[in-house]
């Protein structure tokens with residue numbers, strides 16, 4: 548079965564990888580949506596969805612940050628084998644983009660450049676008054692609401708909170724990559740969360756592989772379904788020799 552995936556990767560002209568929580572669980576980042584995950588519990592009578600909503604953030608930023616620092620940030624996490632293999636596939640000229648539902652930033656940390664983080668990245672934090680980028684460390688280590696070093700304005704993480712729309716530019720980029728891909732690997736996600744589910748409809752390529760422990764919405768369409776941990780599968784993939792890209796049109 549992994550041999551079939553290897554053939555799909557070797558034969559791909561434009562490979563895109565669409566990943567979810569299962570890509571990062573081996574790095575010690577829990578699947579927030581699992582049966583025992585963050586969303587399955589209550590916190591002083593409140594759900595994680597409430598605590599991570601845009602209205603709660605604006606009304607109780609200090610309580611938001613207490614929850615956020617405790618449950619959403621994993622500063623010691625480093626990229627796993629899945630992230631590293633994807634970075635290698637990009638370097639070899641095979642992989643065109645990683646689209647991820649994760650906010651952990653581990654794909655960028657592994658060196659992948661074309662990353663579309665649909666729900667943002669905890670490492671990107673901005674002043675709400677002047678827009679300045681604020682270092683992750685000061686959000687992580689600060690107390691209460693982090694403040695902008697330039698103007699003392701409140702800082703927010705550039706992640707999509709409940710009640711907010713994903714960044715339209717990121718969405719457009721992800722959809723563009725999907726619509727141009729000939730091969731797609733969907734991994735570590737059940738595709739139940741929007742915008743992931745509707746994103747997939749942009750893919751019109753010929754080869755679709757799914758790597759997921761649980762059933763996904765893409766299984767029926769898929770040419771190959773592997774019910775295995777993502778890292779375990781990608782670890783066995785041999786990185787093809789670097790391709791020299793054909794000089795394409797200016798938009799390529």
Ligand SMILES: [Zn+2]
Pocket residue numbers: 674675676677678679695696697698699700
């Ligand atoms: Zn500022």
